[in-house]
Amino acid sequence: MSHSPCEISLTVNGEQKTVCAYPMERLLDVLRQLGLTGAKEGCGEGECGSCAVLLNGDLVTSCLVPVAQARNANIVTIEGLAKNEELHALQKAFLDCGGAQCGICTPGIIMAACHLLNSKPQPTMEDIKESLAGNLCRCTGYAQICEAVAQAALRFPLLATTAGNGAPDRNRA
Amino acid sequence: MKTESIIGAAVPRKEGLDKVTGRAQYVDDIVLPGMIYGATVRSTIARGKIRKITFGDGVPWHEFVIVTAKDIPGTNCVSLITDDQPCLADDTVNHPEEPILLLAHPNRHSLPKVVDAVTIEYDPLPAVFTLEDSERAAEIIWGQDNIFKRFLVEKGDVDSIWEKADYIVEGEYRTGAQEQLYIENNGMIASFDKERGITVWGSLQCPYYVHKALMKLCNLPKERVRVVQTETGGAFGGKEDYPSIIAGHAALLAIKSGKPVKIVYDRMEDMVATTKRHPSRTRHRTAVSRDGKILGGDIEFVVDGGAYATLSSVVLSRGTIHAAGPYYWPNIRIRASAVATNAPPHGAFRGFGAPQSLFAMERHMDRIAAIVGISPVEIRRRNFLKTGKTTATEQTIHEPIDLDKLLDRALELSDYRAKKQRFRKENEGSTYKKGIGIASFLHGAGFTGSGERYLASVVGVEGCADGRVRVLVSSTEFGQGTKTVLCQIAAETLGLAYDDVEIAQADTGEVPNSGPTVASRTVMIVGKLVRSAAQGIQQTLISSGYLSQGYSREEFRKACANYVAEHGTFKSWSQYEPPAGIFWDDEKYRGEAYAAYTWAVYIAEVTVDLTSYSVTIDDFVALQEIGKVLHPVLARGQIIGGVAQGIGFALFEKVAWRNGRMQNGQMTNYIMPTSADLPPIRVYFEELGNEHGAFGAKGIGELPIDGPAPAVVNAIEDALGVRFDSIPLLPEDIFEALAVRPQSEGQARTRQEVS
Ligand code: FES
Numbered sequence: 004m005s006h007s008p009c010e011i012s013l014t015v016n017g018e019q020k021t022v023c024a025y026p027m028e029r030l031l032d033v034l035r036q037l038g039l040t041g042a043k044e045g046c047g048e049g050e051c052g053s054c055a056v057l058l059n060g061d062l063v064t065s066c067l068v069p070v071a072q073a074r075n076a077n078i079v080t081i082e083g084l085a086k087n088e089e090l091h092a093l094q095k096a097f098l099d100c101g102g103a104q105c106g107i108c109t110p111g112i113i114m115a116a117c118h119l120l121n122s123k124p125q126p127t128m129e130d131i132k133e134s135l136a137g138n139l140c141r142c143t144g145y146a147q148i149c150e151a152v153a154q155a156a157l158r159f160p161l162l163a164t165t166a167g168n169g170a171p172d173r174n175r176a
Numbered sequence: 177m178k179t180e181s182i183i184g185a186a187v188p189r190k191e192g193l194d195k196v197t198g199r200a201q202y203v204d205d206i207v208l209p210g211m212i213y214g215a216t217v218r219s220t221i222a223r224g225k226i227r228k229i230t231f232g233d234g235v236p237w238h239e240f241v242i243v244t245a246k247d248i249p250g251t252n253c254v255s256l257i258t259d260d261q262p263c264l265a266d267d268t269v270n271h272p273e274e275p276i277l278l279l280a281h282p283n284r285h286s287l288p289k290v291v292d293a294v295t296i297e298y299d300p301l302p303a304v305f306t307l308e309d310s311e312r313a314a315e316i317i318w319g320q321d322n323i324f325k326r327f328l329v330e331k332g333d334v335d336s337i338w339e340k341a342d343y344i345v346e347g348e349y350r351t352g353a354q355e356q357l358y359i360e361n362n363g364m365i366a367s368f369d370k371e372r373g374i375t376v377w378g379s380l381q382c383p384y385y386v387h388k389a390l391m392k393l394c395n396l397p398k399e400r401v402r403v404v405q406t407e408t409g410g411a412f413g414g415k416e417d418y419p420s421i422i423a424g425h426a427a428l429l430a431i432k433s434g435k436p437v438k439i440v441y442d443r444m445e446d447m448v449a450t451t452k453r454h455p456s457r458t459r460h461r462t463a464v465s466r467d468g469k470i471l472g473g474d475i476e477f478v479v480d481g482g483a484y485a486t487l488s489s490v491v492l493s494r495g496t497i498h499a500a501g502p503y504y505w506p507n508i509r510i511r512a513s514a515v516a517t518n519a520p521p522h523g524a525f526r527g528f529g530a531p532q533s534l535f536a537m538e539r540h541m542d543r544i545a546a547i548v549g550i551s552p553v554e555i556r557r558r559n560f561l562k563t564g565k566t567t568a569t570e571q572t573i574h575e576p577i578d579l580d581k582l583l584d585r586a587l588e589l590s591d592y593r594a595k596k597q598r599f600r601k602e603n604e605g606s607t608y609k610k611g612i613g614i615a616s617f618l619h620g621a622g623f624t625g626s627g628e629r630y631l632a633s634v635v636g637v638e639g640c641a642d643g644r645v646r647v648l649v650s651s652t653e654f655g656q657g658t659k660t661v662l663c664q665i666a667a668e669t670l671g672l673a674y675d676d677v678e679i680a681q682a683d684t685g686e687v688p689n690s691g692p693t694v695a696s697r698t699v700m701i702v703g704k705l706v707r708s709a710a711q712g713i714q715q716t717l718i719s720s721g722y723l724s725q726g727y728s729r730e731e732f733r734k735a736c737a738n739y740v741a742e743h744g745t746f747k748s749w750s751q752y753e754p755p756a757g758i759f760w761d762d763e764k765y766r767g768e769a770y771a772a773y774t775w776a777v778y779i780a781e782v783t784v785d786l787t788s789y790s791v792t793i794d795d796f797v798a799l800q801e802i803g804k805v806l807h808p809v810l811a812r813g814q815i816i817g818g819v820a821q822g823i824g825f826a827l828f829e830k831v832a833w834r835n836g837r838m839q840n841g842q843m844t845n846y847i848m849p850t851s852a853d854l855p856p857i858r859v860y861f862e863e864l865g866n867e868h869g870a871f872g873a874k875g876i877g878e879l880p881i882d883g884p885a886p887a888v889v890n891a892i893e894d895a896l897g898v899r900f901d902s903i904p905l906l907p908e909d910i911f912e913a914l915a916v917r918p919q920s921e922g923q924a925r926t927r928q929e930v931s
């Protein structure tokens with residue numbers, strides 16, 4: 004393991020970035036230092052999912068990913084979902100359904116939901132519950148979160164699932 | 177005036193957009209120029225004298241700001257109710273993880289190692305870890321007798337009832353500590369300036385609690401302390417008193433270093449060092465007639481407060497009053513005490529003592545039913561409080577509540593009777609045992625007794641230059657929807673659109689003290705004050721000729737803008753005044769404990785798998801009377817979230833203690849429910865209004881955590897025929913009860929005397 008900082012390039016929300024970081028630095032910290040503070044640290048050990056982002060289309064807990072592992076990767080964070088102020092379908096549904104209470108889990112949960120809809124545009128309630136089981140929310144009891152995901156899927160059944168940057172292109176509401 | 181109602185409409189959450197886009201700024205998202213990071217060195221033992229502090233080799237200590245109790249400019253205490261808790265332990269420690277010394281450095285990541293490089297040697301003193309040891313008082317660790325507070329409630333003549341009883345039913349019930357487990361850990365930023373004094377920004381519920389604590393700690397006048405709430409990622413009571421400590425620590429480091437200082441706990445530190453729900457023990461002895469009427473009873477309620485007094489007296493107070501449940505007791509005596517142990521202080525957690533004593537009451541009702549030989553439904557029905565009857569504190573219920581109807585509706589919604597029969601049949605010979613359980617309960621809205629009178633909350637509404645209005649309150653948003661509903665109330669009062677109303681950030685530099693955001697008091701007490709402050713704005717505009725009755729929204733905005741242009745700042749204030757006829761005797765603990773109560777019947781349906789001993793909740797009906805639903809989506813969200821926490825309290829969340837320290841301070845080993853663990857939670861409301869609340873609302877934040885634990889455990893007893901009187905109830909406990917205890921014991925009428 005290298006102990007000196009090095010340059011690492013990665014694409015974040017469609018933008019090319021080069022950061023100077025220790026290879027073992029957590030992707031979460033690097034993203035937050037870039038000003039992308041949407042991903043949160045709830046536990047720092049992969050349990051709560053509040054730091055979740057998409058890495059090459061996979062859902063990862065960024066508190067467990069060394070930034071070296073993100074070299075040349077495509078990262079999508081909550082900040083990358085809305086396109087030019089036009090909210091992503093999931094974001095709209097979370098607003099409508101009461102999916103965000105205190106909001107601290109929301110960025111991670113929306114990313115997890117995004118990952119689900121990418122691979123399964125028409126999930127069942129069971130699929131939704133299961134795919135969000137890695138994200139803890141202490142406020143909502145999950146029901147309104149799951150309803151929001153279902154509503155987003157229902158409203159936009161036919162949209163393409165994956166855009167170039169790994170984010171599902173479901174935001175043309 | 178516009179006609180459609182904003183009250184009762186699902187308007188968008190004020191801060192919702194920021195939350196779903198990741199733009200909301202929580203404390204750890206904020207970076208100030210030149211900011212450094214703080215960390216806390218804590219005690220490793222439960223009780224003892226600090227003998228020596230050693231700063232280990234190999235650390236460039238000159239780079240670190242170091243603060244000890246000696247650096248405190250004011251009084252070394254966390255000012256709250258009883259000033260017994262030091263902000264930094266000086267010569268004695270009274271619990272594990274007690275803060276002793278603070279460090280700060282520009283490199284956040286250097287801190288954990290450096291904290292470990294400080295060694296503290298102690299002369300240990302004997303410590304107390306259980307309720308029973310504390311009561312025995314062989315070792316005195318607090319005051320004269322280890323008791324923070326006692327209450328005695330007495331109604332009628334309890335001593336005379338025992339001989340009239342057909343049955344005397346006894347039971348002992350216990351509840352464990354519960355971690356609030358908000359997903360955002362505690363955190364605070366402080367900055368100091370000689371002129372302006374200290375400013376803190378952070379995750380908190382009660383800006384004026386922190387304000388008061390900082391004045392005393394830093395020895396500053398009130399105008400030189402400013403407390404600003406940042407977006408708060410969950411609280412549930414866990415950010416009621418503890419933020420005063422972290423704010424104090426950050427302030428001390430900021431004063432000493434001259435730089436802004438941020439302290440954010442990691443999950444382990446937050447779990448092991450900060451407050452939890454008070455563990456409790458409740459003993460019931462109840463005299464019952466042959467037909468299942470309660471003649472009277474004796475209730476003893478004890479909570480473990482941990483090492484310092486903090487909020488224990490008020491938690492105890494609420495738990496004491498709720499201990500009698502929603503039932504009529506002709507005679508009752510409730511003896512309650514909060515005792516000290518050498519654990520970190522227990523604190524506020526949604527429900528505030530009520531979930532503990534109501535768990536006992538509702539389990540005990542099922543026990544009484546079994547002994548009398550009537551159903552859990554019937555025992556409740558025969559003892560419900562009714563309008564015109566008095567509570568344990570002799571408060572006459574004036575609300576038009578009909579608990580029978582509430583119960584009937586819940587039974588119907590859950591298909592209780594049919595299921596009960598069906599399960600009995602199907603359970604025979606099956607390794608899956610199904611059961612169904614009821615809890616009926618109440619929750620008092622607002623502060624207990626004279627609490628609101630002492631608080632004397634103030635609320636403001638400001639007319640702005642653009643004609644819109646702003647609500648000025650210290651009530652905080654941490655997910656419940658405070659901002660949204662208070663704006664709805666102001667908009668509805670003024671006949672404006674929801675978007676015409678904004679709410680100020682909870683910043684003591686700008687908003688008045690409208691009291692803490694606790695005790696389900698926000699919509700009822702603060703909401704009503706918002707309404708009258710808004711009426712003040714309206715009256716001023718009308719009486720000074722800027723506006724006439726029957727105005728349109730546009731006319732209001734124009735009038736308001738004109739008023740501000742001509743007169744400058746335009747604010748209207750409203751202060752709480754106790755409603756006429758509210759009487760409370762603090763000495764005797766008698767009178768109107770709460771201005772209003774919410775009422776509920778919850779029904780849980782469970783399956784116990786006899787191969788894994790795990791419990792699945794298959795259905796959950798939550799029916800409640802809450803006065804008025806101000807916002808259907810938020811109200812439902814509050815109920816479901818509270819039920820989920822209540823299910824965690826019953827079946828999942830166990831704090832493993834060793835020598836006063838939590839051993840499982842991680843999300844991997846302290847387990848809260850996930851989306852896969854919860855049943856569909858079906859929420860229903862009844863709305864009977866409330867003259868004390870804005871638009872008839874009562875508080876709902878806490879109610880939903882009172883009922884799930886007893887409903888679920890009652891259902892488990894129904895499924896297995898075995899009694900469980902202690903929570904959390906984990907699969908290993910069920911295994912032990914079934915495999916180790918003789919099957920019959922659950923049914924045995926061991927401590928019951930039948931006359
Ligand atoms: S912070 Fe990464 S999973 Fe909790």
Ligand code: FES
Nearest residue numbers: 104105140141142
């Ligand atoms: S909304 Fe608060 S933790 Fe999920």
